[in-house]
Ligand code: SF4
C-alpha cells in the first residue's frame with residue numbers, strides 16, 4: 001500500500017456523497033456495472049447517486065470501478081501527490097470536513113429541518129436554499145446562524161482544499 005492510497009482510505013469523501021452527489025457512467029460501461037450497482041438510466045447513459053453502496057472503508061469494487069471514479073483526483077490528493085501538503089496536514093483537513101459534517105447534521109436535527117435528498121452533497125444544496133428562505137421570511141435564530149456559518153466553512157474547505165465547486 002502506498003502513501004497515495006493511505007490518504008484516500010481514511011477519507012472516502014468522494015464516495016460517501018460529501019464532495020459529489022452522483023457518478024456519471026458511459027453507455028459502454030453500463031452492462032458490466034449493472035451487475036454491481038443500482039443504476040439510473042439517462043439518454044442511453046447512466047448514473048448512480050451517492051453515497052455509493054460499494055463504499056465500505058474503501059471501494060469494494062476497486063478493480064471494476066467506473067471510469068469517473070478511476071480518473072477522479074481531488075485537489076487535496078493532487079497537492080499531496082505534488083508534495084505541497086504533508087500527510088498529517090491532509091488528514092487534518094479531511095477530519096475537519098468530517099467534523100463539520102457532524103456539526104451540520106446535529107443542527108439539522110436540533111432545528112427539525114427535513115431535507116429530501118439522500119446524498120449529503122444534494123442535501124447541502126437544498127439546505128442553502130432553505131436557509132435563504134428562512135432568512136427572507138423571518139429572522140434567523142442562534143442555531144440557524146451556527147448552521148449557516150458551518151455550511152459556509154464547509155463550502156470554503158471543499159472549494160479551497162479539494163477544488164470542488166460550491167454547494
Ligand atoms: S476526496 Fe480526494 S483524498 Fe478523499 S478519497 Fe477522494 S480522491 Fe482521495
Ligand code: SF4
Nearest residue numbers: 015052054055059069
Ligand atoms: S464505485 Fe468505488 S470509487 Fe466509485 S464511488 Fe463507489 S466506492 Fe467510490
